[in-house]
Amino acid sequence: MRYIGNKTKLLSFIASYLDELELHGGRALDAFTGTTAVARLLKARGFTVDTCDIMSFSYVLQRACVVADEYPQFPGLAEDSDLQAAKLSPHFRTLVESRLRGQGDLFSGIPDLQPLEEALVYLDTYLDPLSSFIDRHFAASESPVDGQRMYFSRRNAQRIDAIRHRLHDWRSDGLVTEEEFYILLTALLEAADSVANTAGVYAAFVKTWQSNATRPLRLNAPDIVVGTGLQCSAHRGDVVELVADLGRLDLLYLDPPYNTRQYSAYYHVPELIAEGWFAPELPTLRGKTGLIDDSQKKSEWSTRAGCIPALEQLLRAVDATHVLLSYNNEGIIPDTEIERCFRQYGVSSTYRRTERTYKRYRADRDSDARQYSGDHVTEFLYYVRLR
Numbered sequence: 001m002r003y004i005g006n007k008t009k010l011l012s013f014i015a016s017y018l019d020e021l022e023l024h025g026g027r028a029l030d031a032f033t034g035t036t037a038v039a040r041l042l043k044a045r046g047f048t049v050d051t052c053d054i055m056s057f058s059y060v061l062q063r064a065c066v067v068a069d070e071y072p073q074f075p076g077l078a079e080d081s082d083l084q085a086a087k088l089s090p091h092f093r094t095l096v097e098s099r100l101r102g103q104g105d106l107f108s109g110i111p112d113l114q115p116l117e118e119a120l121v122y123l124d125t126y127l128d129p130l131s132s133f134i135d136r137h138f139a140a141s142e143s144p145v146d147g148q149r150m151y152f153s154r155r156n157a158q159r160i161d162a163i164r165h166r167l168h169d170w171r172s173d174g175l176v177t178e179e180e181f182y183i184l185l186t187a188l189l190e191a192a193d194s195v196a197n198t199a200g201v202y203a204a205f206v207k208t209w210q211s212n213a214t215r216p217l218r219l220n221a222p223d224i225v226v227g228t229g230l231q232c233s234a235h236r237g238d239v240v241e242l243v244a245d246l247g248r249l250d251l252l253y254l255d256p257p258y259n260t261r262q263y264s265a266y267y268h269v270p271e272l273i274a275e276g277w278f279a280p281e282l283p284t285l286r287g288k289t290g291l292i293d294d295s296q297k298k299s300e301w302s303t304r305a306g307c308i309p310a311l312e313q314l315l316r317a318v319d320a321t322h323v324l325l326s327y328n329n330e331g332i333i334p335d336t337e338i339e340r341c342f343r344q345y346g347v348s349s350t351y352r353r354t355e356r357t358y359k360r361y362r363a364d365r366d367s368d369a370r371q372y373s374g375d376h377v378t379e380f381l382y383y384v385r386l387r
């Protein structure tokens with residue numbers, strides 16, 4: 001997913017620093033998991049990973065990409081007569097075989113992907129379009145009228161609605177396990193984001209149709225770290241409240257928000273898809289972009305007054321050996337304050353900082369109202385061994 005602060009392009013930098021610190025396994029907490037890029041790296045390196053984020057769509061990705069340790073086989077879907085009828089079609093088999101060939105060597109040596117690809121082909125191809133919550137509130141026609149929210153084309157919105165309803169039904173009827181449900185829902189979240197008519201965040205939609213938004217939605221298998229035998233866990237909520245119950249950690253990895261933008265307002269559409277819109281209560285929307293209630297998802301880490309106390313509170317509360325913090329030169333916590341906190345709550349002589357400059361993530365273009373200071377930012381990695 002397109003996501004502010006996503007560390008995918010910095011994974012080699014983080015991995016090299018973990019090598020330098022000789023951290024190769026144990027128990028780790030990824031405290032601001034986001035799209036799970038670092039959590040998957042840690043799991044692949046042999047860490048038993050606890051993940052945490054305040055956002056619901058992140059929790060979905062955590063369950064699918066970190067907690068799950070094998071690709072789903074979907075035995076319960078044998079009871080779905082529509083799916084079983086579709087599987088008898090030669091066209092269905094051709095589509096599945098094409099998708100499996102398209103995986104190439106990336107998935108060699110792991111459990112059979114065919115059941116997952118069959119479920120994705122069915123959801124992609126054999127469901128009738130459905131006009132439900134996303135179509136009614138977040139879609140527009142080819143020639144939109146005033147008041148339409150141009151997040152998705154009508155065609156893609158109706159497919160999102162149809163797939164989300166089918167996943168809800170499968171889960172409610174007990175035809176899929178929790179992990180199977182979250183893997184399929186992750187595929188939908190990632191597919192919806194790839195065709196969203198935004199500049200990367202959902203605080204606004206683009207007023208003309210971008211090329212990605214006119215493409216048909218397509219589900220793909222999520223990037224899951226499988227076959228490790230590790231018992232990872234996912235959590236949704238405030239990390240400070242979580243660490244009191246986690247016990248001893250070998251590594252605390254922190255990647256908190258850098259600025260004062262609340263993620264709950266920037267990613268409200270993925271939140272809706274993740275949480276659903278089913279009875280007995282429909283979400284209440286407000287404003288031009290259809291914001292939802294996010295009163296329980298505000299983060300002190302995104303406030304100038306609260307970010308430093310939040311860091312101190314977490315360092316006091318956690319029982320960990322090593323702390324590694326990702327931050328950048330535009331962050332609202334001053335470099336001097338991070339150093340002070342790390343030296344105060346850790347072994348001062350172990351404090352270290354390294355950096356790398358990289359091309360910034362740009363969610364929008366320069367305008368009269370907003371000018372970027374440059375095309376590059378500097379990422380810092382702060383380390384200390386706690387007392």
